[in-house]
Amino acid sequence: MLRVKNLTKTYKTGDKALSDVSFSVEKGQVVGLIGPSGAGKSTLIRCVNRLVEPSSGAILLGDSDLARLGSGDLRRARRRIGMIFQEYALVERLTVMENVLSGRLGYVSFWQSFTRRFPPADIERAYKLLDRVGLMEHADKRADALSGGQRQRVGIARALSQEPELLLVDEPTASLDPKTSRQIMRLLIEICAERGLPAIVNIHDVPLAQQFMQRIIGLRAGRVVFDGTPDQLTDGVLTTIYGAEDWTAMRKDTEDDKVAERDAARELARIGA
Amino acid sequence: MTSYPTTWCRPPQIFTHRGWRIAFQVGVLVWFVLAVGTIDVNWERVVAGAERGLRFVNGFLQPDFTSRWKDISQGIIESLTMTFTSTIVGVAISIPIGIGAARNVAPAWIYYICRSIIAVSRALQEVIVAIFFVAMFGFGPFAGFLTLSFATIGFIAKLLAEDIEDIDEAQAEAVRATGASWGQLINYAVQPQVMPRLIGLSLYRFDINFRESAVIGIVGAGGIGATLNTAIDRYEYDSAGAILLIIIGFVLVAEYGSSYLRKFLQ
Numbered sequence: 001m002l003r004v005k006n007l008t009k010t011y012k013t014g015d016k017a018l019s020d021v022s023f024s025v026e027k028g029q030v031v032g033l034i035g036p037s038g039a040g041k042s043t044l045i046r047c048v049n050r051l052v053e054p055s056s057g058a059i060l061l062g063d064s065d066l067a068r069l070g071s072g073d074l075r076r077a078r079r080r081i082g083m084i085f086q087e088y089a090l091v092e093r094l095t096v097m098e099n100v101l102s103g104r105l106g107y108v109s110f111w112q113s114f115t116r117r118f119p120p121a122d123i124e125r126a127y128k129l130l131d132r133v134g135l136m137e138h139a140d141k142r143a144d145a146l147s148g149g150q151r152q153r154v155g156i157a158r159a160l161s162q163e164p165e166l167l168l169v170d171e172p173t174a175s176l177d178p179k180t181s182r183q184i185m186r187l188l189i190e191i192c193a194e195r196g197l198p199a200i201v202n203i204h205d206v207p208l209a210q211q212f213m214q215r216i217i218g219l220r221a222g223r224v225v226f227d228g229t230p231d232q233l234t235d236g237v238l239t240t241i242y243g244a245e246d247w248t249a250m251r252k253d254t255e256d257d258k259v260a261e262r263d264a265a266r267e268l269a270r271i272g273a
Numbered sequence: 274m275t276s277y278p279t280t281w282c283r284p285p286q287i288f289t290h291r292g293w294r295i296a297f298q299v300g301v302l303v304w305f306v307l308a309v310g311t312i313d314v315n316w317e318r319v320v321a322g323a324e325r326g327l328r329f330v331n332g333f334l335q336p337d338f339t340s341r342w343k344d345i346s347q348g349i350i351e352s353l354t355m356t357f358t359s360t361i362v363g364v365a366i367s368i369p370i371g372i373g374a375a376r377n378v379a380p381a382w383i384y385y386i387c388r389s390i391i392a393v394s395r396a397l398q399e400v401i402v403a404i405f406f407v408a409m410f411g412f413g414p415f416a417g418f419l420t421l422s423f424a425t426i427g428f429i430a431k432l433l434a435e436d437i438e439d440i441d442e443a444q445a446e447a448v449r450a451t452g453a454s455w456g457q458l459i460n461y462a463v464q465p466q467v468m469p470r471l472i473g474l475s476l477y478r479f480d481i482n483f484r485e486s487a488v489i490g491i492v493g494a495g496g497i498g499a500t501l502n503t504a505i506d507r508y509e510y511d512s513a514g515a516i517l518l519i520i521i522g523f524v525l526v527a528e529y530g531s532s533y534l535r536k537f538l539q
Contacts, residue, residue: 049450078452089447093465102461106452113457155447162451 001027001198002048002166007057007067009043009222017043018222021057025166028196030189032203032213032230036242039219041202045168048200049081050074061166079106082159084188086171088151092144096135096154099143100126103161122161129157133187149180156187167192167199173208179261181205185212206238207254332510333517341504341512348500349519352486355417355496360479362418363425368471370426371433377445378437378455378463387430394427403489414495421482421489428481432474433467440466469538476531483527487520 003024009017017040025031033041046052048059050066059066066077082103090099104122105113112118118126130136133153138146143154152172159167172188173181189212192199203209209216210230218226218233218241226237235247288294338345373379373387402423406416440463448462490498497516504513 051446051450075452075454078450081450083447083450085443085447087443089443091444091448091462091465092441093468094461098461102448102453103451105448105454105457105461110454110456110460113453114460158447158451168450 001025001029001061002200003058003060004044004048005058005060007044007047007059008055009040009047009052010055016222018047018054021219021222021224023217023224023227025198025200027198028192030192030199030201030212030214032201032209032216033219034203034206034209034216034241035219037204039241040222041204041219042170043222044219045083045170045200045202048166048168049078049083075106079162080165082162082164082167084152084155084159084167084169084172086174088148088155088175090143090151090154090158092142094143095140096130096143096146097126097139099154100129100157100161103158106162125163126157126161129160132160132191133157148176149184152176152180152184153187156184156191160191164197167197169199169201171202171204173203173205178257179265181208182211188212206233207251329510329513332512332514334514335511336515336518337509337511338515341500341509341515344500344503345497345512345516345519348490348497348516349523351414352483352490352496352498355414355421355486356479356482359418359421360425360475360482363422363482364429364471364475364478366422367426367429367433371430372437372459372463374430374434375437377440377442378459387434391427391431391434394423395431397423399424399485399489400492403492403494407493412493412495412499417486417489417494417496420494421485424485425478425482428478429471429474433471436467436470437463469535472538473531473535476534480524480527480531484520484524 005022007021008019035041043052047054054067069077101118130139133156135153173184216230216233220241225240238247370387370390373383374391376384399420403420406419410416445462448458486496487498490496491502501516
């Protein structure tokens with residue numbers, strides 16, 4: 001489905017963000033991309049839809065090499081790739097519906113989008129997606145009126161309204177609390193399964209990655225240092241990716257988090273909220 | 274047990290060396306004293322002028338709205354027309370120039386062209402432009418309209434461009450990632466972020482244009498300024514006082530009106 005070959009990115013400053021990264025993602029596979037800050041996770045997924053220009057290498061989506069497309073072809077290729085962002089990246093002053101419909105911008109003319117006259121099929125799809133992510137009644141609210149979890153749901157609906165063949169997800173839970181994070185991850189995984197949609201998910205929360213991903217790629221200083229199933233992610237491997245750290249303590253912290261979360265939920269139920 | 278200091282004072286931020294700091298302060302003082310010394314005050318003329326000034330103040334205290342009312346009302350209508358048309362035309366021209374002058378959405382060559390237009394418009398003061406347009410198109414509000422439109426471009430386009438450069442790039446990136454074209458990017462990611470400020474700036478500029486219309490009228494570009502100039506030339510300080518009071522009134526209304534509207538739009 002997606003094949004990344006020898007991808008290298010060197011920034012103008014001379015910083016090498018990615019060196020010789022190769023991997024492929026099959027249809028329906030959800031891949032977690034882990035690694036310390038500055039390992040090149042964000043750069044890697046932004047190279048796929050060329051929000052960042054790769055320096056060399058090939059990115060094959062189906063048959064076309066995304067790294068070589070001209071601007072018109074690139075726009076058509078971007079329509080096939082949905083992206084979900086850290087901090088949601090919704091256009092705050094537009095309504096929820098406009099944000100979801102903006103996923104269709106690559107398919108409609110400037111005039112249609114300017115006058116907000118989208119084809120009926122697009123509008124139907126947008127409502128369907130809003131219903132799927134549970135925000136049907138918020139369609140006409142402004143995006144900045146929603147809570148963090150709700151905004152990320154709008155972000156998901158926007159990406160899906162593109163009818164993408166591939167989903168790029170950049171730290172989807174970085175600004176959410178642990179409970180909402182899990183809800184959002186669950187929703188993402190469900191949707192990918194429903195549609196057989198492959199996804200690359202940048203995630204810095206290792207336990208969350210292990211809980212939800214089918215496959216994990218570990219990046220360190222712009223190189224792939226691990227590629228395998230979540231079970232293969234041993235303490236030794238984590239040390240290669242992140243450097244030495246007390247991994248057992250981290251896992252225990254996460255268990256404590258979950259317990260605290262359950263307690264909070266029970267408490268909330270008790271006071272009748 | 275370590276002991277920590279109990280006193281602290283803020284380290285100097287600009288001149289870290291004491292000598293430089295003192296030299297700078299003394300330098301400013303010397304320059305000020307010398308500069309004041311070069312101002313040539315003719316005290317006899319000040320005394321003679323004081324009497325005229327007093328008549329002016331008296332005119333203010335007993336403003337005469339009635340005897341020149343026809344001229345005054347005509348001047349005000351002319352000023353308002355000039356203000357309204359020039360603000361709309363100026364803002365309409367400013368929008369494409371402002372977008373072109375924003376580094377993050379325009380290619381380099383368009384950026385430099387638009388920045389030059391803004392620089393020219395800002396470099397030339399309204400009164401100078403007005404003199405030029407009066408020379409070209411004759412006395413009257415048309416010259417004033419052109420002057421104010423021209424000045425509006427420099428003001429709105431510059432501030433709009435700066436606002437566009439300050440947008441949240443994440444939102445623009447998200448819209449770009451959907452495969453949106455440049456026009457759609459502007460419409461969906463940039464416009465929603467800058468619109469409230471653009472409206473606020475336009476209202477503020479309306480305000481400025483009204484005040485400026487009184488000034489450029491003095492050099493012949495029509496409006497209430499022309500009426501004011503005539504009144505002063507005829508030594509009719511009571512009518513001049515009335516005109517100034519009317520201008521102050523209008524400016525106050527515009528000021529409060531526009532700040533109220535801006536708050537409402539946020």
